[in-house]
Every structure is written in structure tokens, then in C-alpha cells.
Amino acid sequence: MPTSRYDALIIGSGQAGNPLATALSKAGRKVAVIEKYLLGGSCINYGCSPTKALLASAERIHHITTAPEYGIKTKGLEIDFKAVVGRKDRIIEEMRAGVEKNLTREATNITVLHGHATFTGARTLRVDLSDGSAQQLTAPLIFINTGTRPSIPSIEGLAESGFLTTNDLLDQKEIPEHLIILGGGYIGLEFSQMFRRFGSRVTIIETSEQLLEREDDDVCAAMQEQLESDGVEFVLGAEVRRVSRNADGIYTLTAHTSTGERRLRGSHLLVATGREPNTDDLGLEAAGIKIDEKGYILVNERLQTNVRGVYALGDVHPGPQFTHISYDDYRVVRDSILHSRRRSAKARPLPYVVFTQPQLGRIGLSEKQAQEEKVDYRVAVMPVQYVGRARETGHTTGLMKVLVDQRNRLLGAAIFCEQGGEIMSMIQLAMAGGLTCDDLQNTVFAHPTWAEALNNLFAKLEKPS
Missing domain, CATH: 3.30.390.30 (FAD/NAD-linked reductase, C-terminal dimerisation domain)
Structure with missing residues (x-):
């Protein structure tokens, strides 16, 4: 197999990889971007953008249902959920098309390859393309920007019963009758309020005694009070030990709590218990790239791995998983490689927002x-x-x-x-x-x-x- 040579290889087209490809291209570097799934990464395709688009529809519903409090009379409410999802899809398609245009038409020196990349050595990749062919690539600089996927807990019967991830729930065409959410982090909270306002009954099950483990008790209490006023139900300090699903599609979750065993039933089950890195199929061992016990790629303050010339950007390395942090990863490596300016990925502010209302x-x-x-x-x-x-x-x-x-x-x-x-x-x-x-x-x-x-x-x- 012949080897194609580039100045830089970027695995994944997320919020760090895309602007980096453009910056390197403008500096005259020859770049290849390898994307296994959809251009734009998690934020555009199944993270921030689609979620916030659906939240906007849910907020409009809230405006209508609370209109009488402002002296405005309304005559009923009808939700066209397919149209709600269709609006979200149009927004995402436009954003994805914008990424494709930027990488393939507006920038020069960038080659976009749709396929799966694996390391065959410290400086080489094999790319199995979506058309069934394969290429071998090499470059002195390689950037891993492959992101994460939903982490699925080991619970008896969960895999056999089937469940929804956040990716799946974003594409639902019907409003769940009763949505059970495993996980009381910010993702679970945003989805809980969203679907409650769409008309679902919603129950959150969380292993901790409070929501949002990084927050102060008074902040968590205020958040819980607000969501309960919206009608979201909470089962805190609960360990789900078994999941089953009957012939009618109804889930039964058996959970251990401080007051004894509880059984909860619902029509849909969302697993939102965290995420894990997409590193297990990259062939990192062939390059000698070190990872931690959870599979995250270890990096220094300049986002360099232990292998010279190989960097890890975005959610694939340990640390907060936010789009704005991924974008700042791009700035760290851009300044280091193109401008000889040393910036640290460790000493930076870490703002974030939970987009409930x-x-x-x-x-x-x-x-x-x-x-x-x-x-x-x-x-x-x-x-x-x-x-x-x-x-x-x-x-x-x-x-x-x-x-x-x-x-x-x-x-x-x-x-x-x-x-x-x-x-x-x-x-x-x-x-x-x-x-x-x-x-x-x-x-x-x-x-x-x-x-x-x-x-x-x-x-x-x-x-x-």
C-alpha cells in the first residue's frame, strides 16, 4: 500500500480539529482530516447545538403555558413534535454543511477522508475508507480529536432490555409517555426539563444524594426545587441493580435506596451516566501512546502525548468536557506550533452553563x-x-x-x-x-x-x- 505524506494528520473533525486544520492550511501546511462519523464532531451533531435547539422549543411551550400569569389568554396548546425535531435537524444540517464548506472549499491544502484511522506506528496511520478502500498516511504531526461516547453502566438486564442514549433521544419522533433518566448530571437535567415541558412524565434516578456533584448544596437544592416545580420527579441515593422490559415495551427498574427496594416503571429509558473516550479502536499501542485507566490519552500542559509529534485535543484527554475547552485546546497548539508562543492548557478558566431554565x-x-x-x-x-x-x-x-x-x-x-x-x-x-x-x-x-x-x-x- 503506497504511503501519502502530509505535514499534519487530524483524526476527528470536532471543535479543536476543524479550526486547527484551517489554521495549518493558511500557514501553508498540507493537512489531512480523517472523520469516521459526521463532520463537526459531537457539539454540532449530538451535543450542544441539537440539544439547545430542542430546549428553545421547550422554552416556547413554557412561555405559552405561563402566558395567563402575564394577563394573556391562550386557547389550548398543540405540539407538532415532528416539526420540533425537524427544526433541530435543519439547524444541524446547515451547521454541518458549513463545516464541510470550510474544510473542502474555502480552505486549501486540506484533504478530508471519511473513514476510520488506526495507528500502525508513531508517525503512520492506516485509514479504512467508507468506500471499502484503504490508505496509509504519514506526517510529523498527528492530532487526536476523536471525542467521547456515552458510557453505559454495568446493570443486570440493561443491555438486553435496550435503552436510549442522548444521541438516540435527540432523534425521537414521538414524545415519551414516561421518560426515566439514569443520571442527575447537567445533561440529564437539561433533558428532564425539556421533555417535561414537551409533556412527558419524567423521573431522574441518581446514585448520589444530590444533583450536580461539583456544586454547593444550596445551588443543588435550588436546581432541584425548580425542576420539581416543573413536575420532574427525583429518586436520589438510588442504585439501580436490575432492568427489565415487558412485551408492551414498559421498563421496570429495580433500585436499592436507603428506605429499601423500589421499582420504577416507564415507557422510555435514557442512560445519561457519563461518557468514555473513543480511544479503544485507534491502535494507540502501535504508536506507544499512553492512556489512563479509563482510556483517556495522557497529555502535558501543551497537550502533547508521550510520543513526540502526537497531540490529543478535546474530550479525548482527561479534564472537563466542554466545547469551549476543546476550542481553547486548538488555540494552545496553534500558538505553540505556528506562533512559538507557549500557553498552558492547565492554567485557564473553566466556565460552564447548565441550560435549564x-x-x-x-x-x-x-x-x-x-x-x-x-x-x-x-x-x-x-x-x-x-x-x-x-x-x-x-x-x-x-x-x-x-x-x-x-x-x-x-x-x-x-x-x-x-x-x-x-x-x-x-x-x-x-x-x-x-x-x-x-x-x-x-x-x-x-x-x-x-x-x-x-x-x-x-x-x-x-x-x-
């Missing part, structure tokens, strides 16, 4: 983390109902919570309210710019805006009890 925006230290790290801090917590904009718009659910150090520098924030992600981003910008809580408390914000809440929030700073 209201949103939960998080940046920096939580109170729990500050205590674990023995950081001397003050904390301010303010219920959203005290914010003028909240009362005027009717979005009074939630709280704002910030931590500052003894020099009044911002340490972190959890903003659980309408537009919580945007307000969190304001605080992140303030942190990046070195502003203190005094600066924000005394800033003249337009009235009445959500931002104006920062004038009052920091007035509530006090030492933790």
Missing part, C-alpha cells in the same frame, strides 16, 4: 472547593426575587452566589437565574480584568437590567458561618 452559570471556585483548598474567603448569596428585573419579568426563581478573597478579588460565582450564563460571563470578564467586588458594586449599570443585580449582590458579603 433558569440557567446555572459557573466560574472559578465553589464554596465547597474553597473550603477544601482552605482558602480564606467571604461569600454573598442573594435570592433572585430581590432583583428588580426578575420581578418585572416574572423570572424570580434562583439565587446569585459569589466568593471573594480578603483583597476583594473575585474567586468564583454560581449564578442560577434567568440569563445566568450571561451574568456569569460578566463576572468572568471582571475576574480576567482584575476588577474587585468594589468595582462591580460601584459600577453604574443601566436600570433595569440583570447586570444591575451586581450592585446589590456584593453588599451581602460576609464570612462563612
Whole structure:
């Protein structure tokens, strides 16, 4: 088999691989992008974009059902779920087409290969193409951007009974009658509120005693209270030990709880218990690339593996699995390779948003983390109902919570309210710019805006009890 030579090989077309291919191409490098599934990676195809498109439809439903509270009378509600899914599909198809256009028509020096890549050595790949043929490629630089897939727990009867992953649920054409969700992380929470508003009965089963294990207790309690008010049911501290499905397609889950055994029944079962890396079929052993016990590729602060010239980008290496972190991985390697500027993938902010309504925006230290790290801090917590904009718009659910150090520098924030992600981003910008809580408390914000809440929030700073 002849060998094709490139300057760089990129396995996977996700949020790090695509912009990197373009940047290398503009720098005159000859690049090959190998994609096994769909161009655009998980974010575009079965992650952020399709989920948020469906959440937008669910939010419109909520606007209609709550319209009488605002003095607006409505005459019933009819959901065309196929049209809801169709809107999502059109958005994703347009985004995917945009990626293809960028890689194949707008950029030069980029070859896109649809197929599966495996290492045959430290600098060589075999690509089994979707048309049945195969190629051998070599390059001094290889970037692994293969992402993750749903992790399926080992539960008796689960595999035999069948289940839905988040990928599957995004393509459902009918609204589930009763959706049971295994997992109380942010993915499970977003889907729970979404399908509850579509009209499903929804039950979340979580092994921990609270939702969102990385968050403070008061934030978790506020999130649970909101979702329960939407009608989502919770079974916390529960270990599912057996799953079965009868001839009518009804699932029965047997779970062990602190109060004894419980049986839960539903029409659909979503497994949202985490993700695992797509590394087991890459032939990493042929290249000598090291992985951890979970299969994630080990990297240093510059995202280099232990094999010279081989990098791992995005969710495939250990760390937070967010699109914006994957994109920053691209910037780290771009600056290192093309601009001789050293940036660290370890020392960077880690913002994220849970896109329920209201949103939960998080940046920096939580109170729990500050205590674990023995950081001397003050904390301010303010219920959203005290914010003028909240009362005027009717979005009074939630709280704002910030931590500052003894020099009044911002340490972190959890903003659980309408537009919580945007307000969190304001605080992140303030942190990046070195502003203190005094600066924000005394800033003249337009009235009445959500931002104006920062004038009052920091007035509530006090030492933790």
C-alpha cells in the first residue's frame, strides 16, 4: 500500500480539529482530516447545538403555558413534535454543511477522508475508507480529536432490555409517555426539563444524594426545587441493580435506596451516566501512546502525548468536557506550533452553563472547593426575587452566589437565574480584568437590567458561618 505524506494528520473533525486544520492550511501546511462519523464532531451533531435547539422549543411551550400569569389568554396548546425535531435537524444540517464548506472549499491544502484511522506506528496511520478502500498516511504531526461516547453502566438486564442514549433521544419522533433518566448530571437535567415541558412524565434516578456533584448544596437544592416545580420527579441515593422490559415495551427498574427496594416503571429509558473516550479502536499501542485507566490519552500542559509529534485535543484527554475547552485546546497548539508562543492548557478558566431554565452559570471556585483548598474567603448569596428585573419579568426563581478573597478579588460565582450564563460571563470578564467586588458594586449599570443585580449582590458579603 503506497504511503501519502502530509505535514499534519487530524483524526476527528470536532471543535479543536476543524479550526486547527484551517489554521495549518493558511500557514501553508498540507493537512489531512480523517472523520469516521459526521463532520463537526459531537457539539454540532449530538451535543450542544441539537440539544439547545430542542430546549428553545421547550422554552416556547413554557412561555405559552405561563402566558395567563402575564394577563394573556391562550386557547389550548398543540405540539407538532415532528416539526420540533425537524427544526433541530435543519439547524444541524446547515451547521454541518458549513463545516464541510470550510474544510473542502474555502480552505486549501486540506484533504478530508471519511473513514476510520488506526495507528500502525508513531508517525503512520492506516485509514479504512467508507468506500471499502484503504490508505496509509504519514506526517510529523498527528492530532487526536476523536471525542467521547456515552458510557453505559454495568446493570443486570440493561443491555438486553435496550435503552436510549442522548444521541438516540435527540432523534425521537414521538414524545415519551414516561421518560426515566439514569443520571442527575447537567445533561440529564437539561433533558428532564425539556421533555417535561414537551409533556412527558419524567423521573431522574441518581446514585448520589444530590444533583450536580461539583456544586454547593444550596445551588443543588435550588436546581432541584425548580425542576420539581416543573413536575420532574427525583429518586436520589438510588442504585439501580436490575432492568427489565415487558412485551408492551414498559421498563421496570429495580433500585436499592436507603428506605429499601423500589421499582420504577416507564415507557422510555435514557442512560445519561457519563461518557468514555473513543480511544479503544485507534491502535494507540502501535504508536506507544499512553492512556489512563479509563482510556483517556495522557497529555502535558501543551497537550502533547508521550510520543513526540502526537497531540490529543478535546474530550479525548482527561479534564472537563466542554466545547469551549476543546476550542481553547486548538488555540494552545496553534500558538505553540505556528506562533512559538507557549500557553498552558492547565492554567485557564473553566466556565460552564447548565441550560435549564433558569440557567446555572459557573466560574472559578465553589464554596465547597474553597473550603477544601482552605482558602480564606467571604461569600454573598442573594435570592433572585430581590432583583428588580426578575420581578418585572416574572423570572424570580434562583439565587446569585459569589466568593471573594480578603483583597476583594473575585474567586468564583454560581449564578442560577434567568440569563445566568450571561451574568456569569460578566463576572468572568471582571475576574480576567482584575476588577474587585468594589468595582462591580460601584459600577453604574443601566436600570433595569440583570447586570444591575451586581450592585446589590456584593453588599451581602460576609464570612462563612
